[in-house]
Amino acid sequence: MSAVAGPEEVAAMRRAVELAALGLPTASPNPVVGCVLLAPDGTTVGEGWHERPGGPHAEVAALRDAGERARGATAVVTLEPCRHTGRTGPCTTALLEAGVRRVVYAVPDPSAVAGGGGALLRAAGVEVEEGLLRDEAEAGNARWLFAARHSRPRVTWKYAATLDGRVAAADGTSRWITSPEARLDVHRLRAEHDAVVAGVGTVLADDAHLAVRLDEPVARQPLRVVVDSSGRTPAGARVRDDAAPTWVATAAEVGTGPDGRVDLEALLRILVDRGVLTAFVEGGPTLASALLRAGLVDRVVAYVAPALLGAGPAAVADLGVTTIADARRLTVTDLRSVGPDIRITLEPKEG
Structure with missing residues (x-):
């Protein structure tokens, strides 16, 4: 002994x-x-x-x-x-x-x-x-x-929304909901992760770049991942430039899930095999909903701007919740001001 x-x-x-x-x-x-x-x-x-x-x-x-x-x-x-x-x-x-x-x-x-x-x-x-x-x-x-324990990266879902939960106006415009200070904070969070993930809808709507842009040098750029079931990412999209490595993950390469789109569990397994330990998801409502429904979100970072729109897409699509008793509850782990905005960090409650 x-x-x-x-x-x-x-x-x-x-x-x-x-x-x-x-x-x-x-x-x-x-x-x-x-x-x-x-x-x-x-x-x-x-x-x-x-x-x-x-x-x-x-x-x-x-x-x-x-x-x-x-x-x-x-x-x-x-x-x-x-x-x-x-x-x-x-x-x-x-x-x-x-x-x-x-x-x-x-x-x-x-x-x-x-x-x-x-x-x-x-x-x-x-x-x-x-x-x-x-x-x-x-x-x-x-x-x-x-x-090592979950055979997938730890997934953080980030979104920016108005006080009434809108991520864009009714006409689709979203630049900019939050302040320059909040957007700079997002770049710092990107730099802390091994991969930045977005859906093809975000790439098509915003021509999202997804690379880290900071005044100070970045040790390495995270892998940019576009979840694109049918390969619609344009050849000239900014996400395909040489600012950072990019993987356009199609259903043909990754496999399909029950919804006929990219199998998200398989995607995350491939990422961890490629050395990705943490993934920062900036996808829109569709990708966020799919990850949440699959239980694949481990942390949420929400930037809330002191603004109201009254119409426009919400931060997350249908979660299959029909009654308040079934609401997806989260625990707030951090709350702070970033410029005029509020950043809330949360983790899903177990069970």
Whole structure:
């Protein structure tokens, strides 16, 4: 039976969580992981984090930092050491060959191919402790963990509407419902995601560009995805320019769902296989409704302008709700002013 984690290991795990965060700008689509090696007297002898796909995993980086001092040490790591060979070898093998005597990890690896490293190490005679500061480590690795557990990206649906819920006027005009400050905020949110998704209707109506436009440099442009069942996106559409990579996802390529349009679940599986961990949906009412009805929206960001139209399309199309008792309820997680507008962030209530 393994010993309970001591104060040195708790402090080391907090440091490992800090180290893991250093990989946030560059590690995707891999998880962010930090590792600290402790000598038997509790002093730190090695540190490491995963910087980029194909680069050393956090455990290997820490072992290299420690050198011979790794023998007999305790490895404190934010994610269960992997047991598979990908671009690099298994971390379990590296830890065993280095002579590490104890491993303390925060979060079990949920992936079928890499999980189970703790059991492998335990079978080899290494003391293993699981769950130390799990909540803190999970929060820092939320993007990857969600995708690994659900086999799809975490989906945020964003829309901008008037106070009476209109996303365009009766004549179809929608530029601009919200303020320049709100539109700049949207670009910042786009930059935080791996993909920006819109329906072909939005592209045809607005010639939407979907790329990130900020004054400061952008580390990388997200993939632009147009959900276009029959391939109607014009060759000259702005979304096809070279400002960012673009995928026009057709039913012929992705497959069709029950409604005869692009299978959205299949689309999201393809995206996660392409390394997309988070998707920012800016599609119109039709795409939003389809995602909501399929239970594929994990967060909603609504920009509400202090304006009234009285007519025009609503933010979302038919959800199949016919009585107030069946309303889709959400929980507000953040509320703030952006210029003259209000930004509300919500998550669907479970069940």
